[in-house]
Amino acid sequence: MKRMVTRMKAAVFVSKGVLEIRDVPKPSPKPDEILLRVKACGVCATDVHALYGGESISGRDPFPLIPGHEFTGVVEEVGKDVINVRVGDKVAVDPIYNCGQCYFCQTNQENHCEHLEGPGTTVPGGFAEYVAVPAYAALKFEKLDFDEAALMEPLATVIYGQERARIQYADNVLIIGAGAIGLLHLQLAKASGTARVVVVDLDKAKLDRAKALGADAVFQQRIEPSSPDAAKLGIASRQRDAILDFSPMGYDVVIEATGVPGVVEAGVRYLKKRGRLLVFGVAPHHSEIRLNPYDIYRNDWEIIGAFALNRTAVQSLSLLEAGIIKAKPVIGKQYKLEELGEALQALAQGRADGKLQILF
Ligand SMILES: [Zn+2]
Ligand SMILES: [Zn+2]
Structure with a gap:
């Protein structure tokens, strides 16, 4: 036929x-x-x-x-x-x-x-x-x-990312970027027994959505290196701001969800000792960042990548079907x-x- x-x-x-x-x-x-x-x-x-x-x-x-x-x-x-x-x-x-x-x-x-x-x-x-x-x-x-x-797919990538970043009970988590991916990271982190989840973005409307989805605090702020020498000067030179005041020792996990290279560079200043920075946003394929290797060594920091998803699709669909992730x-x-x-x-x-x- x-x-x-x-x-x-x-x-x-x-x-x-x-x-x-x-x-x-x-x-x-x-x-x-x-x-x-x-x-x-x-x-x-x-x-x-x-x-x-x-x-x-x-x-x-x-x-x-x-x-x-x-x-x-x-x-x-x-x-x-x-x-x-x-x-x-x-x-x-x-x-x-x-x-x-x-x-x-x-x-x-x-x-x-x-x-x-x-x-x-x-x-x-x-x-x-x-x-x-x-x-x-x-x-x-x-x-x-x-x-x-x-x-399902974007949430499955978020689940894989948080597995890689080993989000643990009582962690303080900072999410930079309140787009769709940031809001999924927020909901999953909240569902995982974290203590506080903080979201940063430039857009007030996006932050309002984050607040409605359970963010413990939101900050309308640009995240960028404080000076061209910020990496060289290292963490000792970091200036405090409202984001750090909210979690004075820094954050256990910082999730970069913008894809902007400078945000990865600046994101480390919010890490606690033993903190983990999850590089989640998709940066341009040919770009670069500056980091201070002594800081990474001295503070037990981890810089973690997470590409796409890996056997997390079933979990993702289950969390959506159960309404745990809205x-x-x-x-x-x-x-x-x-x-x-x-x-x-x-x-x-x-x-x-x-x-x-x-x-x-
Ligand atoms: Zn995608
Ligand atoms: Zn193969």
Whole structure:
């Protein structure tokens, strides 16, 4: 029988700065894949870096690319070997497509798979009417709306980050940046038995949302090195401010959620002894920071990275389904596929009022 619909609408990153909505062939699932009819897909800083910077996690030129890695949808078709989902199921997608055979896969570090592929980063993603997905990456959900469940991926990255930063009971945590990611970090830290969670941003409206989601204090303040020599002069020269006065010995964990290199540089001045700085925001691929190695040595500091997610998708979806992490207050403006360019501009220019999403 001839398939009725063989074409679909998709956003395509054609080359640096060039985005087109195109009519492209509808994918058909391989035996171990499902075909998903996309319902919601989040817009992420990674998409901004890909379109405007030509940057990709693979290190290769990403173009042309159907972007989008934070999506949910309805199973439209299943390949003959698929056993975990059925047509009609609602699913979210873990975007770590790993080989299962390399050293990193064999040591439970799938996010560092040597043959890592990802929807919307190296293979076609969710800013399209349909997308083919390996069945092992599909996670069913019941109660959530499609836009809420589309927070599964960003929350899974936040869970992985906080695992890496070893958030512990009674920790004081400072989160720099109150965008969607900062608000997810806030909710997860609060749910993890921390003592105080403090959020800093420049935007009053974002801080109001942080306050409503349980921040113990919020500060409207720019975080930047106090002088060009700040790193050289070291921690002994740090000036106190209201953020430090709130936790006078400093913070056990500082989470950088802006992607601005200078914020990483300045963030260390809020660390307690044995403090851990989580570098979470996606900085431009070619940038640099200055840190004082004596301070790192003398204070037992840790500077911790956390790339993407690693087997944290199930936990993420469970926390969302249980309502422990509230999705709706984190979601910002929602757009149509044709408006993706507008949404990317808003995110790039710091005008996002929460997680921006495309709805279908
Ligand atoms: Zn993302
Ligand atoms: Zn691998």
